[in-house]
Amino acid sequence: MKLVGSHPSPYVRRLRLWLEGHQYDFLPLDIYSEAGRAELETYTPAMKVPMLVDNEHSVYDSRIIHRYLNEKLKKESLSWEDENLMTLVDSMQESFIIILMCKRSGIDTADDRLILNLQKERIARTMPVLEQAAKDGDFSEWRYPAICLFTLLDWILFRELFTLDEYPALASFYTAQLDKDLVQETDPRATS
Template sequence: MKLIGSTTSPYVRRIRILLDEEPHEFVNLDIYGEGRDELRRNNPALKIPMLEDDGQDIYDSRIIARYVSAKQGRDPLTWNQQNQLTLIDAANDSAVTLLLSERSGLDTSADVMFFNLQRERIMTTLRTLAAMVDDGQFEEWNYPAICLYCLVDWLDFRSLVNFEGVESLLSFRDHHREQPWVAATDPRTA
């Protein structure tokens, strides 16, 4: 099994944590530099992570998680857990869009509909996820909790949001810092 990605991607990190002790090779790419050609050769969607296993290529973190979980004999996610992932991915996608826009020299703080919609999606979603945390919906360390952890930690790492009003997300993150593979996949040590 080979996982292709980067050490700073929250989508890759969630799969690395899920893989845990599963034997695999991790290929760390600089997807905006020298690794771009390898990414082109391996994933026509030009995104990370990507998994190669026994001739099977899988191009998306959500599908990789289903594949790995099935191999590990884990129960499939419930509809509520699928909805949790949709919320997490929505915030993550919008945050990545803002980060890439900033790195492209765009002023993401401008009062522009596109950026306003991304910020609104992020904060609305984070408020909903914080309420779910407060309600105890992420107490079990499972794939949705791993994804939430990776989102919150990455948002903090990249300083992309103000956590005022959703502090329980930071508390959730801090509570799970000792989980297996969390420290080993910290993007700050990449």
């Protein structure tokens, strides 16, 4: 089994954290370099990481890879509430990536532009919901929803896109995970 990914990708890191203790090969690519793109192209036409190769199966998208592997490894069962929390985490992750990509495309992210305003509105509405969920203990177990939340929070701090100053429950959830060995081993700051 081979996980094709990159070191900084939060979508890849969530699977690496979730797969703790399982045997697999990790192929990290620099997905924005010419060589990395040439290799990525051989794995997925969507040109996105993560993707998984397992015998004859190619599986795209972290959420689907999680579903595929969870069926195979029988690790955990997720409630509909868990699924909703993960959708909120995913939509935040996507919004922050769009903002970063706008920055890297030379767009001033303080501008009043539809693409930016939509992301900012989503973030402003969703972060308090995640804060309340953290306060209610919905992320108290180190399962896939908590892992996805952690990799989101760590990535937005790493990319300096957000601070957790106004979100004490998220901040304490975040801090509580930092001692984990695999969290430290997969820290994108160590490889970027």
